[in-house]
Amino acid sequence: MYKERIKGAVMGFMLCAVLTVGIMAVNAQTIMREITYGVNVMLNGQAVNFDADTRPFTMGGRTFLPLRTIAELMDLPVDFNAATNTAILGRAETRRGTSVSELFYDGSSTYRSGSGAVYEGRGTVEFQEVAIMGGNTYQNAVVFNVGTSWYNAGLYTQAAMLNLNARYNWIEMDFGRVDGSASIGTTVNIYFDDRLVESFEQNAQSLPKEIRLFVEGIKGVKVEVITSMPENQAITYAFSGFAE
Numbered sequence: 273m274y275k276e277r278i279k280g281a282v283m284g285f286m287l288c289a290v291l292t293v294g295i296m297a298v299n300a301q302t303i304m305r306e307i308t309y310g311v312n313v314m315l316n317g318q319a320v321n322f323d324a325d326t327r328p329f330t331m332g333g334r335t336f337l338p339l340r341t342i343a344e345l346m347d348l349p350v351d352f353n354a355a356t357n358t359a360i361l362g363r364a365e366t367r368r369g370t371s372v373s374e375l376f377y378d379g380s381s382t383y384r385s386g387s388g389a390v391y392e393g394r395g396t397v398e399f400q401e402v403a404i405m406g407g408n409t410y411q412n413a414v415v416f417n418v419g420t421s422w423y424n425a426g427l428y429t430q431a432a433m434l435n436l437n438a439r440y441n442w443i444e445m446d447f448g449r450v451d452g453s454a455s456i457g458t459t460v461n462i463y464f465d466d467r468l469v470e471s472f473e474q475n476a477q478s479l480p481k482e483i484r485l486f487v488e489g490i491k492g493v494k495v496e497v498i499t500s501m502p503e504n505q506a507i508t509y510a511f512s513g514f515a516e
Contacts, residue, residue, distance in 0.1 A: 307331045315345055369516030372445060373399050373412035375434040375493075395419065397432050403510040405448035406479040410512035415450065416497050419506035428501050434493040436515060443487045445513030447495075448480030453508035456499060463494040474509070487515065 311328040313320040322328065326338040343350035343361055351360040376399055395418035403413035414432045436443070447460060455476040462470040464487065474481060487493065497509055 305331055311335055313337065315342075320345060369514040370440070371412045372434055372443070372511065372513045372515060373414060375436060375515060376414050377433055377435040395428065395430055397430050400510065403512060404451045405446065405510060407451065408480070410446060410480075410510070413510040413512040414495070415508060415510040417506075417508050418497075418499060418501060420501045420503060426501060427498065429496060429498045431494050431496040432511075434495070434515075436487055436490050436493060438489050438491050440490075440515040441486065441488050442484060443493065443513065443515045444482075444484045445495075445511045446480040446482055447474065447511040448478065448509065449474070449476050450508040450510050454505050456501070456505055456507045458497045458499040458507065458509055461494075461496040461498070463496065464490045465492055466494075476507075483513075 307329045308331070309327050309329050311330060313322075313328060320341075322338065322341060326341050328335065328337045330336070339359060340350050348361055352358070395416065397414065397416055400413050400415040401411065403410050403415060416430050416432070418428055418430065420426075420428075434443075457473060457475045460470075460472055460474055461468055462483070462485070464485075470483065470485065472481065495511060499507060501507075
């Protein structure tokens with residue numbers, strides 16, 4: 273550990289303190305500050321390594337850490353708006369509007385022909401107050417639960433219906449596998465008034481996929497999942513979001 277003395281104006285350097293946030297604004301006066309390097313940081317039990325330009329330090333009894341480095345290590349989106357001189361953590365905008373769970377008015381689940389015998393009623397589509405996807409908690413989710421046994425493996429299709437009544441301009445959703453369910457992927461199809469507009473593969477290990485779609489004039493949206501289910505397996509997928 274060693275110390276340095278810096279003289280002059282310190283501007284435009286944004287750091288996040290461990291316990292408090294320190295922002296220094298210096299006018300046309302000369303000041304002296306003593307800074308001490310050599311601060312060790314542990315994150316979730318692991319030592320954090322910093323490069324020479326982002327070393328944490330203490331000054332005036334406070335410890336300063338580089339905001340971007342720490343945010344990225346925690347998988348937290350970080351950005352900086354130069355026009356407003358604002359550091360942005362997480363989503364740039366607070367979500368607003370109507371929760372998709374409030375628009376959920378019908379769920380249908382049917383088997384399609386596939387390998388093995390075909391049976392009805394082996395899954396549900398339902399509202400759930402909390403769903404954890406990719407280690408993050410999502411409120412008010414629509415959840416697809418699918419399970420098989422030795423006699424009903426095959427290709428399985430479920431759909432969640434959202435009633436928009438042509439009242440919204442945008443719909444924004446996060447779709448992904450609920451943590452703890454089996455490692456099975458799925459195909460996701462999104463329909464506007466029975467017209468396919470979006471289709472993608474969702475790998476079981478993938479992080480939730482962010483979807484934002486223009487829905488002006490659309491009365492109904494159907495989110496469909498198609499999964500090839502082997503014997504004695506189960507999946508739980510969900511989506512959460514808002515219409516505005």
